[in-house]
Amino acid sequence: MLAAPTPDNDRERLAALREMLILDTPPEERFDKVVQFAAAEFDVPIALISLIDENRQWFKARVGLDACETGRDISFCGHAILQPDIFVIPNSREDERFADNPLVTGPPHVIFYAGVPLRMPNNYVIGTLCLIDHHPRATLDKTELAILGSLRDLLVEELSNPAEAPHE
Template identity: 75%
Template structure:
């Protein structure tokens, strides 16, 4: 398993995340609705609004997963925030970075992952809108566009809440 690298500017990224005043806050209907729509639209058993803190990924909105957070070092989202665009793993079992990851080999059995980085206007990616399935999948161009739009809606909500 390859843990996501920590970027050189992680201290500044974490400051931008904390400035949103969103970590460890109660569920909010507007975030929940977008994540629920994503799960339904893509027919995914799991969809998350995941925020990447120093040592964990915390789920602001969550469909299909009992946990409210997981360790950053095993997270797919920790990798996704380092990407310029949507990060897709069609079959994690066939990807040497993730094949022996405990969330692939055990609950919740992440096989397919697509994470759209939540990049603030400041340029810092603080989390992802992610889709997870227990079987291999792909996203076509239309689905990538829909995921991008949903990600943008979440970003607007996060930044409006902060303003």
């Protein structure tokens, strides 16, 4: 298993993530709806909004997974945040970077992974929107890539504009 390298700008990226005050916050319907839609649209059992801090990936929203975080050292999303665009692993058991990863060999049995980096307006990537399946899949087609990109854009906009406090 190859742990994801640390981005060159990780110190600044982490500071930007902390300034957002989103880590370890309660679930929010607006994010839950995105992962619910993504899981249904792509017919995957797991969809996540994953935020990557120093030591972990924390799930702001999740469908199909009980865990609320995993170690950054074993995360697929740690690799995805280094990509300029969508990162797809059609079959992790056949990819030397992931074949012996505990997330592949044991629960949740990540075999197919597609993650799109959440690049904020300040140009820092704070995490991913990702899709996971327990079975190998072909890479995403042009339409699916466009849909995943649109969901990413929606999330970046939502993350850039914190929800207003409810009016009383």
